[in-house]
Amino acid sequence: xxxxxxxxxxxxxxxxxxxxxxxxxxxxxxxxxxxxxxxxxxxxxxxxxxxxxxxxxxxxxxxxxxxxxxxxxxxxxxxxxxxxxxxxxxxxxxxxxxxxxxxxxxxxxxxxxxxxxxxxxxxxxxxxxxxxxxxxxxxxxxxxxxxxxxxxxxxxxxxxxxxxxxxxxxxxxxxxxxxxxxxxxxxxxxxxxxxxxxxxxxxxxxxxxxxxxxxxxxxxxxxxxxxxxxxxxxxxxxxxxxxxxxxxxx
Ligand code: PGA
Numbered sequence: 001x002x003x004x005x006x007x008x009x010x011x012x013x014x015x016x017x018x019x020x021x022x023x024x025x026x027x028x029x030x031x032x033x034x035x036x037x038x039x040x041x042x043x044x045x046x047x048x049x050x051x052x053x054x055x056x057x058x059x060x061x062x063x064x065x066x067x068x069x070x071x072x073x074x075x076x077x078x079x080x081x082x083x084x085x086x087x088x089x090x091x092x093x094x095x096x097x098x099x100x101x102x103x104x105x106x107x108x109x110x111x112x113x114x115x116x117x118x119x120x121x122x123x124x125x126x127x128x129x130x131x132x133x134x135x136x137x138x139x140x141x142x143x144x145x146x147x148x149x150x151x152x153x154x155x156x157x158x159x160x161x162x163x164x165x166x167x168x169x170x171x172x173x174x175x176x177x178x179x180x181x182x183x184x185x186x187x188x189x190x191x192x193x194x195x196x197x198x199x200x201x202x203x204x205x206x207x208x209x210x211x212x213x214x215x216x217x218x219x220x221x222x223x224x225x226x227x228x229x230x231x232x233x234x235x236x237x238x239x240x241x242x243x244x245x246x247x248x249x250x
Pocket of ligand 1: 036037038039040131132133134135138139140
């Protein structure tokens with residue numbers, strides 16, 4: 001895993017967007033795995049700017065988002081589908097039929113998850129996966145103790161995650177208790193992974209993931225075993241690393 005430490009959130013967002021844009025230039029019909037949350041917003045803003053100013057095109061790109069709250073309709077402002085429409089999909093030339101999303105309103109979650117896995121396989125697999133990290137070390141909604149073998153499934157959100165995400169809702173009570181999420185094994189099959197972490201709130205999760213044991217109690221720690229994973233973090237998210245000067249662990 002490669003660890004890149006940048007100055008601040010703005011630099012992180014620009015660097016991340018450049019990496020995504022380079023990947024699209026390399027393979028215009030790339031299959032992108034996309035993340036939601038506070039962290040990737042700056043990267044999406046930058047990609048939209050590149051689309052407008054430099055003609056970066058998503059016309060052949062296919063996307064698969066990592067996760068979705070269970071029982072939130074796509075029209076709900078806190079659904080991840082709504083987030084993606086507002087922050088990226090409605091602002092670039094991606095084709096609607098190439099956007100893949102877990103259906104939070106499904107009546108048959110197991111089938112929905114199975115079909116999502118099949119759709120990823122049918123697309124040829126995810127070429128480039130963008131990830132955030134939870135303050136508890138989760139990736140997508142794979143909470144601590146999730147199996148490294150896990151595939152797309154229903155998950156109960158931890159109290160820490162519900163508390164972290166309550167800032168986007170009117171109250172903690174409104175935060176859904178369950179979600180659909182790609183599994184850890186699903187994520188690890190991506191050819192390239194880029195994890196973004198910003199702010200002191202992520203410092204402990206970053207330090208545990210990079211320097212602690214590889215353990216299912218810290219889901220992001222498994223990324224160290226991936227052959228092409230970059231962790232792009234800002235100074236604040238890096239403050240708890242003891243070996244900051246080593247920017248590459250091989
Ligand atoms: P955040 O969430 O970007 O809103 O901090 C990241 C995550 O939970 O994966």
